[in-house]
Amino acid sequence: MKTLGIKAGMALAGMPVAMAIAAGVSTSASQAALRDAWVPEDLQTLATMQLDRVIPRPADPSNIHERSRNAASLGRALFNDPRLSRNGRVSCASCHTPAGQFEDGRPVGQGIGTGKRRTMPVMGAAGAPFLFWDGRKDSLWSQALGPMEDGAEHGGNRVRFARIMQSQYAAQYERVFGPLPAMPSLPPDASPLGTQDERAAWAALPPAAREQVNRIFANMGKAIAAYESRVQYGPSRFDRYVRSTLAADRPGQDVLTVQEVRGLRLFLGKGQCITCHNGPMLSDHAFHNTGVPPLDPRRPDRGRADAIPKLLRDEFNCLGPYSDAKPEQCGELNFLATNDPAHLGAFRTPSLRNVADRAPYMHAGQITTLQDVVRHYVEAPEAAIGRSELARPGEAPRQRQAIRLSPQDVEDLAAFLGTLSGAVDQPR
Structure with missing residues (x-):
C-alpha cells in the first residue's frame, strides 16, 4: 500500500497538500523518514480530526442575536447569576464551572436537588443539532432554558425570571432585545412547570401576559447561548501530532x-x-x-425514545413562536425520525x-x-x-x-x- 508524507506549506511536485491527499501521491521516502508512518487512508482520516478543521457554522437561524457581543455580555452575567434559582444559590456556572471543564465532575448533576444524568460540558455545544444526553432540545438557547425551570436544577419560574430581568438587567436587555414590557400586574411567582400554586397562577394570567413573559424567558436563553457559543475547545497534543505528521515533521511527532x-x-x-x-x-x-x-x-x-415527544411539543423549539427561524430553516426538526426502535x-x-x-x-x-x-x-x-x-x-x-x-x-x-x-x- 502506498504511503504519504506531506510538507507543511509546500506543494509536492507542484501539487497542493489537499490535492496530494486526494490524488494518493506516493511519497514513501517522506513517510519513511518519520518515526510513525501512516497509510494514505489514515492520513486523510487524521486530517479530518484536527480542531482547526472545524468549519465555521452558519449563525443559528432560530437565534438572530447569537453573534451579538451585547447579547454575549448579558448571557455571561445570567450564566453566573445564582438569583436565577429557587434558593438563590445555583447558577449555570454551578454545574458548568468555567474554572474547570464547564462541568462539575459529579456522576449526576447537583442543583437544588440531585439530577439523573451527567452534566455535559458547554464547549462545542453550539455545533450540535440536538442537546442534552437525549437530544430533547434542538438549539443552544432552548437548551439553556431547560435547567432554569427544572425542579432538580435551578427550580425557578418564568415570572420570577421576568421580574429579575426588570430589576437587574433592564438596560442590558434593552440594548439587545428592546425595552422590557411593563407587566405591572404579574403575581410574584407563576410558571407552567412550577409548583401547583405556580401553575394555577400561570393559568390565570391573560394570554398576552403569558406571551410577554415567555418572550423574555426565550430571550434570556438566546443571550446565554450567545455567551456559551464563544466557549470553545483549544488545540491538544493530538492536534499538534497530526499537524506534524501531515507536514512530515519528524521531531514534531515526539509530542506523542x-x-x-x-x-x-x-x-x-x-x-x-x-x-x-x-x-x-x-x-x-x-x-x-x-x-x-x-x-x-x-x-x-x-x-432518546422519550426525548423526541418532548422536543416536538416544546414551544421553544426551532418551529415554535419564539424562534427567529423560518420553518424551512428547521431541517433537523422537519425531517426528524420519530419512530425508530433504535432510539x-x-x-x-x-x-x-x-x-x-x-x-x-x-x-x-x-x-x-x-x-x-x-x-x-x-x-x-x-x-x-x-x-x-x-x-x-x-x-x-x-x-x-x-x-x-x-x-x-x-x-x-x-x-x-x-x-x-x-x-x-x-x-x-
Whole structure:
C-alpha cells in the first residue's frame, strides 16, 4: 500500500497538500523518514480530526442575536447569576464551572436537588443539532432554558425570571432585545412547570401576559447561548501530532509517546472508536445504545425514545413562536425520525475532546475510568432496555464487528485518549 508524507506549506511536485491527499501521491521516502508512518487512508482520516478543521457554522437561524457581543455580555452575567434559582444559590456556572471543564465532575448533576444524568460540558455545544444526553432540545438557547425551570436544577419560574430581568438587567436587555414590557400586574411567582400554586397562577394570567413573559424567558436563553457559543475547545497534543505528521515533521511527532501512537492506531482500527467519535469534535452527534448499565435497573432510562415527544411539543423549539427561524430553516426538526426502535435506550455521542479531564463517564457517570470505558466496549454487555449496537465475541455482527482488545491494547487506547486534552478558550 502506498504511503504519504506531506510538507507543511509546500506543494509536492507542484501539487497542493489537499490535492496530494486526494490524488494518493506516493511519497514513501517522506513517510519513511518519520518515526510513525501512516497509510494514505489514515492520513486523510487524521486530517479530518484536527480542531482547526472545524468549519465555521452558519449563525443559528432560530437565534438572530447569537453573534451579538451585547447579547454575549448579558448571557455571561445570567450564566453566573445564582438569583436565577429557587434558593438563590445555583447558577449555570454551578454545574458548568468555567474554572474547570464547564462541568462539575459529579456522576449526576447537583442543583437544588440531585439530577439523573451527567452534566455535559458547554464547549462545542453550539455545533450540535440536538442537546442534552437525549437530544430533547434542538438549539443552544432552548437548551439553556431547560435547567432554569427544572425542579432538580435551578427550580425557578418564568415570572420570577421576568421580574429579575426588570430589576437587574433592564438596560442590558434593552440594548439587545428592546425595552422590557411593563407587566405591572404579574403575581410574584407563576410558571407552567412550577409548583401547583405556580401553575394555577400561570393559568390565570391573560394570554398576552403569558406571551410577554415567555418572550423574555426565550430571550434570556438566546443571550446565554450567545455567551456559551464563544466557549470553545483549544488545540491538544493530538492536534499538534497530526499537524506534524501531515507536514512530515519528524521531531514534531515526539509530542506523542510510542504508547499513545499505538492507542491512536487502535482508535482508528480494531478499537472501532472512529465509527462514532469522528470529525474535529470527535463525535457524530448521533444517538446510540451501547448497553451502558442503568443507575436503577428497575427503571432504566429510555433516553432518546422519550426525548423526541418532548422536543416536538416544546414551544421553544426551532418551529415554535419564539424562534427567529423560518420553518424551512428547521431541517433537523422537519425531517426528524420519530419512530425508530433504535432510539430506545440510546444516548448522544459525547465529544472526546478533554475527555481525560472529565471523569466519571457515560450519561449518568456509571463508569469511573477511561480503561473501564474501553473494557465496557470490549465486553459489550446486553442492554437493559432496547438493543445494544455492540456485537459480542462469537455473535453474528450487528452494526459493527465485536471489539477485540488485549489488556495492553486497553491501556494504550486509554493513554491516547489523554492526548485529546487542551485548554478551554473562553471569551474575555
